[in-house]
Amino acid sequence: MSLLDKRVAYKPFEYPKAQEFIDAIHQTFWIHSEVNFDADIQQFKTNLSDHERDVIGNILKTFAQTETNVQDDFWGVIGQFIPKPEIKAMAITFAENEARHASAYARLNELLDLDNFEAFLEDETAMERLEMLSQVTVDAQGNAKPEDLLQSIAIFSCFTENVNLFSQFAILLSFKKFKNQLKGIGNIIKWSAKDENSHARAGMWLYNSMIAEYPELNTEELQNRIYEAAKISHDVEVRLLTGIFENGEFDFLPINHLVHFMRDRLNKSLSEIGLKPTFEVDKEVLKEMQWFDEEVFGLAHDDFFAVRPTEYTKKTQSVTADDLF
Numbered sequence: 001m002s003l004l005d006k007r008v009a010y011k012p013f014e015y016p017k018a019q020e021f022i023d024a025i026h027q028t029f030w031i032h033s034e035v036n037f038d039a040d041i042q043q044f045k046t047n048l049s050d051h052e053r054d055v056i057g058n059i060l061k062t063f064a065q066t067e068t069n070v071q072d073d074f075w076g077v078i079g080q081f082i083p084k085p086e087i088k089a090m091a092i093t094f095a096e097n098e099a100r101h102a103s104a105y106a107r108l109n110e111l112l113d114l115d116n117f118e119a120f121l122e123d124e125t126a127m128e129r130l131e132m133l134s135q136v137t138v139d140a141q142g143n144a145k146p147e148d149l150l151q152s153i154a155i156f157s158c159f160t161e162n163v164n165l166f167s168q169f170a171i172l173l174s175f176k177k178f179k180n181q182l183k184g185i186g187n188i189i190k191w192s193a194k195d196e197n198s199h200a201r202a203g204m205w206l207y208n209s210m211i212a213e214y215p216e217l218n219t220e221e222l223q224n225r226i227y228e229a230a231k232i233s234h235d236v237e238v239r240l241l242t243g244i245f246e247n248g249e250f251d252f253l254p255i256n257h258l259v260h261f262m263r264d265r266l267n268k269s270l271s272e273i274g275l276k277p278t279f280e281v282d283k284e285v286l287k288e289m290q291w292f293d294e295e296v297f298g299l300a301h302d303d304f305f306a307v308r309p310t311e312y313t314k315k316t317q318s319v320t321a322d323d324l325f
Contacts (some may be wrong), residue, residue, distance in 0.1 A: 001208075002213045004146060006083035010205045015209065018086040021202040022093045032104035037111050040184040044112050047181060051247050056113045056175075056182075059168045059244065063105035066165065073135075075199075076154050081144045085321040087206070094199050101192050108185060147217050150210055154226050157203025158269035159233040161196055166265055167241060169193045170292050171250075177291055182284065186295075193296045204272045211274070213304050223275060230266055234279060237262050261289040 001007060001014060013019065044053060075095040078087035108114075108301030135151045136144045171187050176186030211218050241255050243260075249255045260281050 003082050003084065003210050004089070007085065013086045015084060015086050017205060018084075018090040018202070021198055021205075022090050024198050025093050025097050025195065028191065028194060031100060032107050034190060035184045035187060037184040038107070040182050041111055043181045052175075052250075054247070055244055055250075056172060056185075057112065059172060060105060060108055060113055062114070062168075063101075063165070072206070074152075077136070079151075080142070081149050082206070090202060097195050097199070101195065104126035104188050104192070108188070146210075146214060147219075147222060149282060150207065150214075150217050150224055153203055153207045153224055154273055155229040156205060156220075157200050158226070158273060159229055159266070161203060162269045163233055163237065163262060164264045165196065166193065167237060167262045168244075170258060170289065171244070171253060172297055173292065174250070174253045177295060190296050197297075200269070201272075204269070207273050207304070215264045218274075226270075226273075226275060227278060230270060230278065234263065234266055257285055258286045260285045261292065264289075279280070 001032075003015070007014065044056065048056070075091045075098060079091045137148045138144050169192065172182070172189045173186050173193075173264035175182040238259060241258055245255055263281045264286055266279050267281060270277050
């Protein structure tokens with residue numbers, strides 16, 4: 001049986017790797033109520049410049065809706081087209097994960113009083129094209145062509161999950177890294193980035209598994225569409241970063257660093273699904289962004305008074321210094 005052949009029996013699993021991705025999300029399960037944001041609120045309102053508040057506020061306003069779209073448009077529906085219980089379970093787990101992300105960002109918006117901030121406008125024409133490329137086309141019976149499904153999995157996993165938002169993650173996390181501020185927000189971002197990385201790896205694995213089973217689908221036309229989506233994603237991200245910093249970049253995080261960071265993620269995504277990297281990356285500039293992977297994927301050294309470390313046992317309450325002393 002292949003990925004597209006329906007299996008009713010729950011076990012034995014044909015694709016046990018899916019359970020590994022589920023376990024990864026379960027083992028790092030988090031909810032925003034674990035984090036005490038009191039210090040973040042104070043710093044946001046009194047310590048940051050107007051420009052810094054504008055950048056942070058406008059980014060956070062985009063996040064809740066973005067996560068909701070991801071939940072609804074891909075992970076919430078992919079199980080319809082790959083009828084394996086373990087794949088459906090993985091997709092449901094990721095959809096729930098995205099819902100928790102959206103809830104966390106919405107809570108941050110409330111705590112920081114971001115009603116007066118506007119989400120950054122994206123290039124509508126480019127985004128429409130990208131959405132068209134990543135959308136699964138179905139017939140009147142709700143069935144999808146394998147080649148359309150494969151294209152959707154590739155573009156969504158490689159670019160929506162593994163690239164989009166990551167430069168903005170880096171901007172928000174940089175306040176914790178370079179200014180020792182916004183630690184609660186920084187940890188939410190770190191956890192979210194780790195989750196998104198798991199989603200991306202799972203999607204790429206799904207794509208590679210399908211290519212292995214249906215090698216005839218790995219056509220030049222498919223590859224060209226993926227390359228086109230990569231180019232669109234790149235251009236949208238560059239324009240977005242330009243808009244974010246239209247009033248000036250941060251001295252501790254130049255736009256150039258973020259652009260090469262984003263290009264590197266695009267190249268790695270393409271390589272992961274057997275395609276050639278196409279974006280020029282300055283390795284010396286990229287070294288300036290090593291801190292991001294160290295913060296997100298390195299050993300935990302979180303401020304215990306702001307939040308429990310990722311590897312720490314799950315809690316149902318937020319922790320502050322006053323709770324311990």
